[in-house]
Amino acid sequence: MAPRKAPPKTASNGKTESLETFRERPENQTFTTDQGIPISHTDDSLKAGVRGPTLLEDFHFREKMTRFDHERIPERVVHARGSAAHGYFQVYKPLEKYTQAKFLNDPSLKTPVFVRFSTVAGSRGSADTVRDVRGFATKFYTPEGNFDLVGNNIPVFFIQDGIKFPDVVHAVKPEPHHEMPQAASAHDSFWDFVSLVPETAHMIMWTMSDRALPRSYRMMEGFGVHTFRLINAQGKSHLVKFHWKPLLGTHALVWDEAQKISGKDPDFHRRDLWEAIESGNFPEYELGLQIVSEEDAQKYGFDLLDATKLLPEEQVPVQRVGKMVLNRNPDNFFAETEQVAYCVSNVVPGIDFTNDPLMQARLFSYLDTQLTRLGGPNFAEIPINRPVAPVHNHQQDGFHRDTINTGRANYHPNSLGGGCPFMANPQQAFRHHPERMEGNKVRQRSESFSDHFSQATLFFKSLSRPEQQHLIAALQFELGKVERPEVRERVVNQILANIDTELATRVALAVGVPAPKAVKPPKGDKKRNAITTAPSLSMLNTPKDSIQTRKIAVMVADGFSALEVNAVKKALVAGGAIVELVAPKLGPVKSQEGEEAMPEKTFLTASSVLYDAIYAPGGEKSVATIKQLADAMEFIRDAYRHCKAVGLSGEGTQLLEAAGLHQAPAAQPLDADPGIVQSAKGDMKKFTKNFITAIAAHRNWDREAPPPA
Numbered sequence: 286m287a288p289r290k291a292p293p294k295t296a297s298n299g300k301t302e303s304l305e306t307f308r309e310r311p312e313n314q315t316f317t318t319d320q321g322i323p324i325s326h327t328d329d330s331l332k333a334g335v336r337g338p339t340l341l342e343d344f345h346f347r348e349k350m351t352r353f354d355h356e357r358i359p360e361r362v363v364h365a366r367g368s369a370a371h372g373y374f375q376v377y378k379p380l381e382k383y384t385q386a387k388f389l390n391d392p393s394l395k396t397p398v399f400v401r402f403s404t405v406a407g408s409r410g411s412a413d414t415v416r417d418v419r420g421f422a423t424k425f426y427t428p429e430g431n432f433d434l435v436g437n438n439i440p441v442f443f444i445q446d447g448i449k450f451p452d453v454v455h456a457v458k459p460e461p462h463h464e465m466p467q468a469a470s471a472h473d474s475f476w477d478f479v480s481l482v483p484e485t486a487h488m489i490m491w492t493m494s495d496r497a498l499p500r501s502y503r504m505m506e507g508f509g510v511h512t513f514r515l516i517n518a519q520g521k522s523h524l525v526k527f528h529w530k531p532l533l534g535t536h537a538l539v540w541d542e543a544q545k546i547s548g549k550d551p552d553f554h555r556r557d558l559w560e561a562i563e564s565g566n567f568p569e570y571e572l573g574l575q576i577v578s579e580e581d582a583q584k585y586g587f588d589l590l591d592a593t594k595l596l597p598e599e600q601v602p603v604q605r606v607g608k609m610v611l612n613r614n615p616d617n618f619f620a621e622t623e624q625v626a627y628c629v630s631n632v633v634p635g636i637d638f639t640n641d642p643l644m645q646a647r648l649f650s651y652l653d654t655q656l657t658r659l660g661g662p663n664f665a666e667i668p669i670n671r672p673v674a675p676v677h678n679h680q681q682d683g684f685h686r687d688t689i690n691t692g693r694a695n696y697h698p699n700s701l702g703g704g705c706p707f708m709a710n711p712q713q714a715f716r717h718h719p720e721r722m723e724g725n726k727v728r729q730r731s732e733s734f735s736d737h738f739s740q741a742t743l744f745f746k747s748l749s750r751p752e753q754q755h756l757i758a759a760l761q762f763e764l765g766k767v768e769r770p771e772v773r774e775r776v777v778n779q780i781l782a783n784i785d786t787e788l789a790t791r792v793a794l795a796v797g798v799p800a801p802k803a804v805k806p807p808k809g810d811k812k813r814n815a816i817t818t819a820p821s822l823s824m825l826n827t828p829k830d831s832i833q834t835r836k837i838a839v840m841v842a843d844g845f846s847a848l849e850v851n852a853v854k855k856a857l858v859a860g861g862a863i864v865e866l867v868a869p870k871l872g873p874v875k876s877q878e879g880e881e882a883m884p885e886k887t888f889l890t891a892s893s894v895l896y897d898a899i900y901a902p903g904g905e906k907s908v909a910t911i912k913q914l915a916d917a918m919e920f921i922r923d924a925y926r927h928c929k930a931v932g933l934s935g936e937g938t939q940l941l942e943a944a945g946l947h948q949a950p951a952a953q954p955l956d957a958d959p960g961i962v963q964s965a966k967g968d969m970k971k972f973t974k975n976f977i978t979a980i981a982a983h984r985n986w987d988r989e990a991p992p993p994a
């Protein structure tokens with residue numbers, strides 16, 4: 286691991302300081318029971334005779350065992366697998382025109398945040414790099430109480446009304462009879478649901494796209510999904526969509542790579558986040574707002590209350606209003622990451638809800654689920670959940686109550702307690718936006734929610750060609766795993782055929798169902814897009830100008846060229862990359878110049894799927910050794926297959942042929958491939974420049990052979 290740039294454990298803010306009271310430090314302390322009784326021996330139970338039975342009076346044994354027996358709490362019903370970090374958010378300039386929220390108005394204020402990233406479908410111990418939506422939940426500990434922005438890395442959702450959430454979650458989770466498959470949507474019940482519920486169409490396009498395979502939590506966008514409201518001090522409301530924009534750009538893995546990582550390092554994203562923060566490479570995101578006046582709400586051809594729709598940036602640009610920096614890892618996974626409880630209903634004055642029926646359901650569900658998950662109504666008192674704002678009210682009792690309320694007036698109004706706590710000044714208190722409401726009590730979907738395919742098509746059409754190929758391949762894979770032909774057929778004909786003919790046809794051919802004739806939108810489903818493509822939806826257009834925090838493996842064995850390695854390493858590290866030597870075994874490797882270097886990993890313990898790029902330097906003996914290693918050849922073949930930058934200098938250039946890549950059936954020949962950077966003669970200056978450009982490009986997708994037609 287790269288050395289730390291800064292000691293992040295000292296990075297503190299109002300929230301992490303408040304946690305100090307609860308931190309337990311064992312250094313130089315004596316071992317005790319939970320009651321503080323000193324214990325000098327914890328390796329043997331108390332027995333009647335040295336070979337006799339254990340005694341019931343052994344309170345230390347009983348306490349230790351009881352505590353162990355009760356360590357587990359229920360995992361989250363969705364988003365069970367996650368990783369979190371502390372940090373802060375700072376607004377660039379006051380947003381008083383739109384909102385009275387203090388944390389969005391004071392540029393000098395660093396608002397503490399705790400952010401938890403997650404997958405959705407898998408259990409707590411499932412792999413990180415599965416094909417799935419990623420959760421992106423932020424708790425802002427503002428001076429006016431906690432604001433929780435509980436978003437995803439995808440701007441739309443599967444369903445329009447939260448009453449269908451149990452259905453979609455049951456369908457995607459492992460099937461109830463045998464609990465398979467784990468953390469995967471590629472099974473019959475999920476696609477059966479999709480085939481019968483056309484409102485899933487747009488979200489399916491996103492989950493089958495590269496967005497569902499992020500390279501890192503640090504390299505994915507976040508979205509509040511719903512339309513929220515911002516309310517200013519005068520009570521004026523604007524509609525708003527929240528975005529997080531990662532400063533490192535939005536980048537993805539490829540599916541074969543993601544599957545291999547699941548085996549090689551199931552903690553890939555967790556480790557990436559942890560190590561980045563430990564080494565001072567703090568993840569950074571800008572908060573973006575798309576603001577729409579109430580008067581313009583009907584202008585976009587779809588209903589802003591429909592969470593299966595996004596507001597294209599081409600129609601309403603995203604204003605970047607502030608920055609979030611994650612600069613401290615939690616001290617204890619369970620106490621912080623597991624016990625943090627986000628509730629969509631946690632909003633502060635100046636932010637309010639809308640009538641989006643998905644959001645309305647969420648306002649109930651989050652608080653409700655915490656009651657079971659965290660064992661009662663006092664979960665807001667768990668240190669990580671406490672606001673930094675003071676809390677005073679008449680709530681009392683219940684399991685796990687920490688607060689000791691003094692006085693005898695636990696009701697309002699009261700005179701015994703002098704009327705305390707006083708009601709807040711209405712100008713500073715939370716005020717619900719007084720939206721005018723009227724209507725009949727009905728159980729039905731608004732007609733304005735009926736267009737399910739226009740934006741699915743817009744998304745597909747806006748992707749670059751390689752992204753489209755990945756999406757088609759993903760559907761070929763997922764539906765290829767569906768056992769029932771009628772489900773495959775329905776997905777193709779009822780869903781995909783309404784999105785794009787080429788997409789539906791190529792999927793149909795790969796999964797053995799008849800190809801649909803031509804796309805025709807279902808009756809009553811008018812095509813309403815104001816635009817035909819939205820470049821902002823493609824990751825092609827993300828920043829690709831830096832190699833910061835990228836991981837590069839250098840393949841060495843005894844006899845490698847230290848001259849070449851040192852030159853390349855120096856340039857890569859100067860660009861902010863992390864360089865690791867990978868060798869046949871641990872322990873020093875000796876260069877041809879006689880220098881010794883310490884490899885971080887071996888070809889057995891590492892794999893190129895864990896790196897962004899690989900470099901093979903020269904050195905006759907080193908290259909001869911590497912050629913003989915099956916794992917090393919696999920290393921090169923995988924890096925090539927996954928479209929990564931491959932740098933080769935001196936004798937290292939022989940390795941492409943040794944790995945059999947001169948015969949690779951790729952779309953682009955080796956010598957025209959900008960991601961394959963070679964220098965047989967050792968012009969290291971030009972070589973490092975081209976290699977850095979190739980790494981910054983993230984991948985060279987032109988190398989890929991297209992999926993079966």
Ligand code: HDD
Nearest residue numbers: 361363364401420421422436437447450510646650651654
């Ligand atoms: Fe949800 C957890 C995001 C729809 C009900 N959700 C959860 C988490 C995230 C989201 C990031 C994990 C929070 C954490 O890290 O602890 N959920 C979303 C987004 C949605 C969405 C972006 C659509 C826009 N969710 C949604 C609906 C419902 C729920 C419609 C129910 C009506 N979600 C839950 C939950 C969870 C949850 C069951 C499980 C654990 C938890 O809340 O704390 O209440």
